[in-house]
Amino acid sequence: xxxxxxxxxxxxxxxxxxxxxxxxxxxxxxxxxxxxxxxxxxxxxxxxxxxxxxxxxxxxxxxxxxxxxxxxxxxxxxxxxxx
Numbered sequence: 001x002x003x004x005x006x007x008x009x010x011x012x013x014x015x016x017x018x019x020x021x022x023x024x025x026x027x028x029x030x031x032x033x034x035x036x037x038x039x040x041x042x043x044x045x046x047x048x049x050x051x052x053x054x055x056x057x058x059x060x061x062x063x064x065x066x067x068x069x070x071x072x073x074x075x076x077x078x079x080x081x082x083x
Contacts, residue, residue: 008082010083011080013078013079015072015073016069016070018069018070024065026065026066029062031059031082031083032081034056034058035056036079039055042072043071047067
């Protein structure tokens with residue numbers, strides 16, 4: 001199917017250690033969509049000193065090549081991310 005995005009990734013029930021996206025462009029934003037049910041995940045952005053609520057239905061645009069980001073263990077619930 002046609003897409004304006006250069007790639008898509010589906011992540012299910014995985015903790016994500018802090019990282020930067022090596023294949024991304026520093027001038028483009030990456031869309032992260034948090035799905036699932038019953039989880040209280042946090043999107044950690046240590047470069048900004050920020051922790052964002054990352055509950056189901058949350059959409060976040062970040063420069064993944066520039067900003068270090070990660071999602072620590074979230075407790076109960078099912079977590080699905082489309083990135």
